[in-house]
């Protein structure tokens with residue numbers, strides 16, 4: 001399928017109005033981003049130092065000032081570990097990643113606030129700080145232990161991506177050979193436990209069979225924290241149309257990512273051909289094409305953003321770091337998206353999914369929404385939970 005034109009994508013939308021015109025000039029829209037790999041970047045490039053995170057020479061894709069310029073109000077920081085790290089070593093490495101995120105938050109208390117619950121996110125937003133949650137990226141990181149899963153959730157990992165790029169012992173990946181026909185029996189136990197404790201299912205990276213089986217089973221809305229639309233660019237990491245079509249009934253959100261080969265057909269083909277010659281440019285308009293496509297297919301209430309910033313070496317022109325979300329909002333506004341639409345894709349839809357998990361998660365933690373929570377930071381929460 002070729003990309004729909006901007007005109008056809010907007011055929012069902014109302015004409016641009018004064019509100020959207022205003023958004024085009026100053027689209028200051030809060031962002032609840034689905035996926036940022038700063039912690040892995042710190043591990044690989046900085047020996048886990050959290051110093052200097054306001055210097056683009058130290059951290060080119062995510063600085064505190066960039067987060068502010070991007071109006072990032074809430075962030076799922078990925079606590080990813082590479083799937084070559086397995087067994088107990090994966091659990092250890094995940095805890096090192098969690099420690100890194102907690103150390104970043106502690107090092108920049110004026111800019112970031114640790115958050116586990118939806119109530120924490122609202123409190124951070126009121127305080128003008130980036131609500132900092134976490135997401136585990138790869139089911140192998142629990143080493144087949146529901147206790148480990150729960151310990152990650154208790155520490156603030158609010159979603160788990162069921163696989164990363166390789167199939168593991170209980171779920172098939174979109175980019176590896178299938179072994180289980182989707183989820184194994186234990187994989188279905190993991191899904192049930194995640195629902196029970198209010199940990200969000202992330203269906204980026206997983207095989208379409210796992211997407212469908214998870215949607216069959218889940219009693220709560222899911223996220224795709226960093227994917228694009230397969231219907232626009234048939235990359236195995238993107239979301240097939242028949243999966244997208246099921247998202248509204250589930251109440252979930254497909255968060256569009258900025259990964260060049262997921263966004264652009266030409267870039268994917270260039271990668272598949274061995275990356276010979278100059279890489280095709282990927283643009284903010286192409287990211288907006290995915291937003292239009294998904295909006296047209298499943299509606300404005302089921303789209304979000306998950307840039308995968310720090311997770312790739314290069315980002316689209318105009319979206320090169322965590323400060324440039326307004327460029328995308330300006331592009332969407334120029335296509336007729338209203339300020340309300342931009343707030344939904346930027347923040348509100350992602351917040352709705354977190355809210356839907358609040359009762360289960362706070363019951364799991366053992367305290368109610370209105371109880372004193374995490375204002376004092378991760379140290380206080382760890383003490384309260386131990």
Ligand SMILES: [Zn+2]
Nearest residue numbers: 137205226311
């Ligand atoms: Zn990923």
